[in-house]
Amino acid sequence: MLSPELISNLLFLALSHAWDNQAWKKVDTSVRQIFYEASQQYREAFEARHGNIRILTMNHPLRCEDLYIPLQFHIAGDEQDCSTLAGMERLTKAPLWGSLPNYLPTCSVEDWQCVNRHPFLIIIGPPGSGKTLFLRRVGLEALRPQEISRYEHRKIPVYLDLNKYNISELSIVEAIANEFEICRLPDSQRFSLSSLESGDLLILLDGIDDLADQDTAIRVHEIQDLVDRYPKNRYVLSRKRTSKTSYLSRFVNAWIQEFNTLQIHQFCRTWFAHIPDGKSAMPAKDWETLIETLGDICQHPLLLTLICLLQQHHEAPIQRHIFLYESALKTLLETWPKEKRGIRYTEPWQSLYRRQQVLAEVASIGFQENRTLFLEREIIQIAIQTLNNSQEEVSPQNALQILNSFVYDSGLLSCYVDGNYGFRFARIREYLTAYQLTTKTAQVDSLVQKRLLDYKWQQIFIFASGLDRTDTILKTLWRYTNELSHIPNLTYLLDWSSQVVDRRETTKSHDLRRAIAIFTVLEVCSIYGDDSHYQNALFSCSKRLRDVLYQLNQTTKMIYILDPKLLRSVHIEVLLDISLNLITRLQTSKLFSTETRLKKLARKITQLKNHIGQRELNAHQRKICISYVYSMWLTALQLDPEQILKVWQGLEALRDYLLAYSLLLRCREAAPAVSPELWMHIQNGLWKGGESAPIAYLERDN
Structure with missing residues (x-):
């Protein structure tokens, strides 16, 4: 009978494919065949x-x-x-x-x-x-x-x-x-x-x-x-x-380490290459957009697998991202612990809903207090208070069990060496904060008023709009956005945009035409205005308005921005060509009711261009020429130079209004359903400046 040592050595040689080994060659052929078959059996x-x-x-x-x-x-x-x-x-x-x-x-x-x-x-x-x-x-x-x-x-x-x-x-x-x-x-x-x-x-x-x-x-x-x-x-x-x-x-x-961008894309390609019934026809660009939107949850292999599973039968990206976050949260809190460890949460205070409430309260407190880390005793106290308020009496030991489940069962919280706990996924933290906001509607008004212009809260409001089925978030956002438009320095520009657009043109919405009109003014003033301080601020507003234009109409051709810093050293002929090109675009779009004035402006700029020719202008001559072009533009657009100057002195108000308006459009897009009546009132009130808005309608359900 073969000794155990020989059995081990022979099988090891067979498994390691060491057929040329001298010791293996000395083994009897029949014995060699037995262990070859054994190695094949083990491998299979x-x-x-x-x-x-x-x-x-x-x-x-x-x-x-x-x-x-x-x-x-x-x-x-x-x-x-x-x-x-x-x-x-x-x-x-x-x-x-x-x-x-x-x-x-x-x-x-x-x-x-x-x-x-x-x-x-x-x-x-x-x-x-x-x-x-x-x-x-x-x-x-x-x-x-x-x-x-x-x-x-x-x-x-x-x-x-x-x-x-x-x-x-x-x-x-x-x-x-x-x-x-x-x-x-x-x-x-x-x-x-x-x-x-x-x-x-x-x-x-x-x-x-x-x-x-x-x-x-x-x-x-x-x-x-x-x-x-x-x-x-x-x-x-x-x-x-x-x-x-x-x-x-x-x-x-x-x-x-978490997946980086290369690993994420490699995983997605591998997934759809080997799933028998997974046929994603999404272009790579759409995948990049979806991954960028979902943020850090794509760095987690299990959640990335979940996203691929949910996406594999769709030819276009899933638009309702709230659904993906809801699925990710449920997977980590319930599905994965049950599948991996057989964990079943049987106590009422361990239910998915109650544990999500605790997490949402922690996330909300963190956002409102601008903090990301909590001590163990703080989370335990939050859990006890949250569950007791829900008529679920829990002990500190129960609360500690909930905390440990967040850390070791679901991985939603990280425990650091200094004893602090923090959320592993920033996007899920934002989603939970939004979830908490929709469950406490009494806080909506004060939070929107306080955080409307806070970049860190924008995603919160977007998520909240996706979760809200009562239009409360949109109504509140519109009310405070409308208040921003009533700032005196901004009212003039908004009223002007309403008057100058051609109401006979119906291929584009009224909002879009007014936005393009304001964008045109920003472009003209940032390129030809003679105050460099305002030029930089105008350029910043132009970029923000570009986002608004894209949200209003993704196919618009008016979304382009010229950096004034790059134009200060170019030949004057280039600046004149820019004006002529812009006039042509405006005439083609038929947005303005000042068609005759635009033709006259084009004729004068062409004459000026022919007069200057290829001559090089000194700094003083160049400044006079640019000021003349700027003056002609204001006349053609029927803008008062003094009023425009006041608008530029209040550019911060314009930036804030554009930020709030862009947020409102994104929230409307994220909302599962918006009543046509509400959206009609919001559209009628946007960009109206000093005009009265239908506040009564928006407040009647509040």
């Missing part, structure tokens, strides 16, 4: 058991090799990281668990470099970060022929999901033997012990943090003893957090 069984992955609502499993995207890791203590004070400072701000932020690009280590370098490795990442897929991918790579394998060490891989093994029934050594037996290897008990003793195994341990806390501690001690007893083997362990004890002291911690 390993691939069948661990080579495919199926998560969430996938209709078909995918091969791990097809879905896997090369990861980047950060390893604390590397020379490149600890060689500088800045590197040490970054490490003190690292989370206790989960992937480090993308502000550590210089500390990145590629996946195969990481796993090849360290014999005892802990892969750390939040729920859904790809730890399981990585472990399986390493095992599959170790089974490939050595000459083409990216895993450099000749080891037999064994993948163990510790969450599936009852700690009272099987030790890790017994679980290894059980895995060999399932894969139909001969004499699996003796073979596993012999392989451990000779150091022939690559042991991949997954799911240790999915056990109960007491069981996790037992398994950690068992792993440490296993490493001490069989140190020649290589070990890769996945965890959601770093160990706070001295156990596993031989292991090196490697944090999975």
